[in-house]
Amino acid sequence: MKASLESTFDYLSQLKDNNNREWFLTNKSVFEKEQKKIKLFFGEIKNQLDQIDAIEKMQVFRIYRDVRFSKDKTPYKNHFSAGFVRQKPHLRGGYYLHIEDTNTFVGGGFWEPNKEDLLRIRKELSIDASELREIIGQSSFKNYFDELKGEELKTAPRDFDKSHPDIDLIRKKQYIVTRQFTNEEVLSPNFNKEIIASFSAMRPFFNYMSDVLSTDLNGVSIY
Numbered sequence: 414m415k416a417s418l419e420s421t422f423d424y425l426s427q428l429k430d431n432n433n434r435e436w437f438l439t440n441k442s443v444f445e446k447e448q449k450k451i452k453l454f455f456g457e458i459k460n461q462l463d464q465i466d467a468i469e470k471m472q473v474f475r476i477y478r479d480v481r482f483s484k485d486k487t488p489y490k491n492h493f494s495a496g497f498v499r500q501k502p503h504l505r506g507g508y509y510l511h512i513e514d515t516n517t518f519v520g521g522g523f524w525e526p527n528k529e530d531l532l533r534i535r536k537e538l539s540i541d542a543s544e545l546r547e548i549i550g551q552s553s554f555k556n557y558f559d560e561l562k563g564e565e566l567k568t569a570p571r572d573f574d575k576s577h578p579d580i581d582l583i584r585k586k587q588y589i590v591t592r593q594f595t596n597e598e599v600l601s602p603n604f605n606k607e608i609i610a611s612f613s614a615m616r617p618f619f620n621y622m623s624d625v626l627s628t629d630l631n632g633v634s635i636y
Contacts, residue, residue: 474494
C-alpha cells in the first residue's frame with residue numbers, strides 16, 4: 414500500500430493548493446483512482462478490525478464539504494477518512510481514520526454523545542471516576558495517546574459541583590483520543606499494524622464507557 418498512499422498524499426496536496434471546482438473536475442479521473450485505492454485500504458483496516466472487535470458498519474466519508482453554514486467555502490476536503498462503528502446497543506464508541514498529507518491520525522471515542530448519554534457519563538464520573546482515571550493513566554494507553562481530549566464547558570454542568578475533584582472529566586462534552594502519524598510512518602510497511610494497535614489500545618476505554626451506557630446508576634443492565 415506504500416505506493417498507493419504516496420500517490421494519495423500527492424493528490425491531496427495538489428487538491429489543497431487547487432481547492433476549486435474547475436481543477437477538481439479537470440482531475441476527476443485522478444480523484445476516482447485515488448478514491449478507489451483508499452476505499453480498498455479502509456476495507457483492509459475494517460477486515461483487520463473485525464478480528465478484534467464487533468463492527469456494525471464502516472462509513473467512508475465524502476470528499477465534498479458541506480459549506481452551507483461555514484465561513485470556509487472551499488468545496489472539497491483535503492483528506493480521506495472513514496469511521497468504524499461498534500455494534501450497538503451493548504458496544505459503544507467508534508473508531509476514526511484520517512488520511513491527509515502531514516496530518517494523518519487515528520481517533521476514537523464519543524464525538525457527539527446525546528444528552529441522555531452525556532448525563533449518564535457525568536453522573537457516573539461524579540460518583541466514582543477512579544476506574545476511568547486508571548484506564549487513561551496506564552502505560553498501555555499513554556504509549557499511544559497523550560490524554561483524553563474533547564470540547565468541554567468552562568465551568569461545571571448544571572446540577573454538578575464545580576469543586577468536585579473530578580470536574581475536569583465531568584465538564585467534558587466529548588471524550589476522544591487521537592494519535593498522529595508522520596508521512597514517513599504512514600508510508601512504512603507497519604502502518605496497518607500501528608492503526609490496529611492504536612484501535613486495540615482504545616478498547617479498555619470503550620469497554621468502560623459501554624458498561625456505563627448500558628447500565629443504570631446501580632449497575633443494572635438497561636437492556
